[in-house]
Amino acid sequence: MFTGLIQSLGKLYPASDTQLRIDCDGPGRDRILHDLELGDSIAVDGVCLTVEQILQRGFIASVSPETLARTTLGGLLEGEIVNLESSLRVGSKIGGHFVTGHIDGRGELVSAMEVAGAWELRFSAPDARIARYIVPKGSIAVNGISLTVATCSQSGDWFTVAVIPVTYAETNLRRLVPGDPVNLEGDVLGKYVEKFTQGESPADLLSTPQEYSSASVSESLSLEFLSEHGYL
Known part of the structure; x- marks a missing residue:
């Protein structure tokens, strides 16, 4: 379980056909590395991965065909910048929302506009499995970042978010250009409500x-x- 508050940036490299190497070399890397242990869960661009090998500057984790098919990890270039967050500890502050690290599917950045020092980003969410959980003022994780939906279509197939300067500067949102894919995870609370009512x-x-x-x-x-x- 995660909160969607990114702790550091890293760089992603293929280690084998089924493994990825993540180098933690951005500001905040000590928050990821200082007590990292085998078996720990780390969210990489919002995808929950299990640490299988600890390196001096990062770690190695395996990825399944399902993960590669459903997320952006399979299409990222060598050395691509990814968002990193270690799993939530009991008693820790929850500044974002509960994020499981289980991606529902992919969306795309449609546009990015600077507004009064902040940023307004618009994303598409064409997959109905994602769109159904997108509601105005609800929570959504984009590349593992906890964000609040500002506006959205009635069906949820597009939505906008307002991003404060510090979030924009310290995550890989600032590297996105229109057409770039992103990992999307709907609010788990909405999924349980749906389960109870349908x-x-x-x-x-x-x-x-x-x-x-x-x-x-x-x-x-x-x-x-x-x-x-x-x-x-």
Whole structure:
């Protein structure tokens, strides 16, 4: 689990057909490297990867065909700049939003405009699996960066975000040009709400195995249901 607050920049290199080497050589690299251990999770441009080998200036991680197909990692050039964030620690501040590192799909930068010292970026999100979770003032992770949706289309197939100067300067957003692909992850809270309100009954999801057979599959999510299960 991550927060979408980028700690450092790194450079990505292929280590083999199934492995990537990430060099942590940007400002803030000590936040990534100082207590790095084998098996740690690191978000690389928003993609959760597992540290398999620790190097003097970085680490090596494996990538699956699914990860390469669904994210931008398979198409990045050697030495490309990537955003890095180590996993959330219990008791740490959560300044962004809960980010899982499991990318829903890719979008593209449409335009970038400087407005009063900040930046307004517009992205496309053509995949309905992503667009469904994009709502005005909701959270979205773009290349692992926690951002707030400013405006969006009704279907969510495009959206804009306002980026403060420090975020723009210290992430790889400033390197994007129109047409560049980005990794998108919708807010996990929206996914759980969808799960509760569509398809499976809340009773099916919350009941113990012993209770499952008696749970009514027609029960709807209501104030009465939430109160009964301790949510109100």
